[in-house]
Amino acid sequence: MFRKDRGGCRMRDAEGLGPPPTGFALLPWLLMGLGALSHLLQGETPNPWIGGIGLLLFNSLYVFIAFRAFDRNTREARSTRFALVLLGLLTVGLAAGYGGNWLLFFPLLGLATGALVRGRGLGFTGLGLSALAGVVGGARDGWGAVDIAYGTFLSTMVTAAILSLSEAVRELRATREELARAAVEKERLRFSRDLHDLLGHTLSVIVVKAEAARRLAHRDLGAALGQVSDIESVGRQALTEIREAVTGYREGSLTLELDRARDLLSAAGIDAVVRQAGPPLDPQAAALLGWVVRESATNVVRHSRAARCEIEVTGAAGQTRLVITDDGCGAGPGAAGSGLQGLAERLAAAGGSLTSGPAPHSGFRVTAVLPGTPMADSDGGDRPGHDAAASRPPSGRS
Incomplete structure (x- = not known):
């Protein structure tokens, strides 16, 4: 990307990194829930009203968390943490109640968790969430729960690593620009x-x-x-x-x-x-x-x-x-x-x-x-x- 400096000359936008990521970067992963939505529309899900309300609440909480995960103040707010806890409880309830494609909500929960959690607690959180996914998946899908547990752990850690690296690069860029301004002054x-x-x-x-x-x-x-x-x-x-x-x-x-x-x-x-x-x-x-x-x-x-x-x-x-x-x-x-x-x-x-x-x-x-x-x-x-x-x-x- 390019931008104009104060003198009107065109120059690359901060090493070509472009604008900072937003919650839209996490929304495409909601397509993982299409299988559950398809079963729900085809009437293959018992108690469809409960499943429909659960699916709506899950998507709403996920979108809420996604758009608050890229700002430190909103990411660390109590309301965001509370929304993540509700998303976890809802995921456990839907996966335990319906199984099958509904178990894929655990990797989505891992994405949301990785977007919010930073620091030393990330590893324990990722392992604990994977173990929970494995237990619930094992009760509903037998050995197929291994893939769910692995996918949950991978989505948690990779999301956290990518977003942390992106933030670190942008902070370093901002620091370098500040040092350049200080040198000019x-x-x-x-x-x-x-x-x-x-x-x-x-x-x-x-x-x-x-x-x-x-x-x-x-x-x-x-x-x-x-x-x-x-x-x-x-x-x-x-x-x-x-x-x-x-x-x-x-x-x-x-x-x-x-x-x-x-x-x-x-x-x-x-x-x-x-x-x-x-x-x-x-x-x-x-x-x-x-x-x-x-x-x-x-x-x-x-x-x-x-x-x-x-x-x-x-x-x-x-x-x-x-x-x-x-x-x-x-x-x-x-x-x-x-x-x-x-x-x-x-x-x-x-x-x-x-x-x-x-x-x-x-x-x-x-x-x-x-x-x-x-x-x-x-x-x-x-x-x-x-x-x-x-x-x-x-x-x-x-």
């Missing part, structure tokens, strides 16, 4: 976070450098042109990073992000102090901490109105800590809550943590901690003990 979330981090930082750099170029244009054209050149470089780099984010191959570099953060803060007129100590980091830790540096530096420029920002990375065996502190108004990184929240989720998934809040004396502080053993960084490693400071330009902060 996860990728959408990754992409939205990457775009937020990339564009937020890049646009902030462009705005800051454009303001610097405007301030310098009337008194230092060369410096202004240098800022414009930086804007061009930042724009080209942003295009590359966005393409990498779309393909999912972008990895952050802590060293590169520290350099960019220093440049951004300096261009905004904020004293930037960057300290690193300890061995180089593994690529995953460097990438995660690089995102934290990028987001936090962008937020300092946007929201803090700070004069100084310190970024400190310290690594030791088993743990790496990144602390970013500014002396602004205290609303710095916290003003971009969605960005820091997304980063906190990323670090938590890697076994780390990210906290943010007011600094002890003034300003705002972001602290990121990652477990793991430091090792060579993918970009060649961060220099331990590196300490750099960029002073504000004479014109003051933007």
Whole structure:
């Protein structure tokens, strides 16, 4: 079978399984009772009114059970179980009273039982029902009861096995589709976070450098042109990073992000102090901490109105800590809550943590901690003990 997806393309309907089975799948087996109906119509059955009423009740109960057997809630309802018990009593009564073709109602009872019963009790139920069919059949039909008992057991177990397998396959299919949807949502979330981090930082750099170029244009054209050149470089780099984010191959570099953060803060007129100590980091830790540096530096420029920002990375065996502190108004990184929240989720998934809040004396502080053993960084490693400071330009902060 085929169905259309949301984009209008045709695709197979879940591995070609088609719609789930319903009670109609069990109705053709009622033809096994045609022999009893034929004897009843030909007047070969004593007390035909009793037989006719019994046949009508049997078919009604069987149809009722068949259409309630394919839904777990209705299958396990008391009314359905009670109907199965009534069907069993009616089958015993009709088979014991008339024998012959009426004994075929036992395999039909096995079909109904197999459609309802699941789990460990199925085997005992099937054996017990077969034994009952054998006893009643033996009393009415001698050794022919062996076929009735075997047919009853076979119909019970095969029906239960087929329906259980069908349900298991459909549950697995539904689980796989749910996992696929979750994977799509996860990728959408990754992409939205990457775009937020990339564009937020890049646009902030462009705005800051454009303001610097405007301030310098009337008194230092060369410096202004240098800022414009930086804007061009930042724009080209942003295009590359966005393409990498779309393909999912972008990895952050802590060293590169520290350099960019220093440049951004300096261009905004904020004293930037960057300290690193300890061995180089593994690529995953460097990438995660690089995102934290990028987001936090962008937020300092946007929201803090700070004069100084310190970024400190310290690594030791088993743990790496990144602390970013500014002396602004205290609303710095916290003003971009969605960005820091997304980063906190990323670090938590890697076994780390990210906290943010007011600094002890003034300003705002972001602290990121990652477990793991430091090792060579993918970009060649961060220099331990590196300490750099960029002073504000004479014109003051933007």
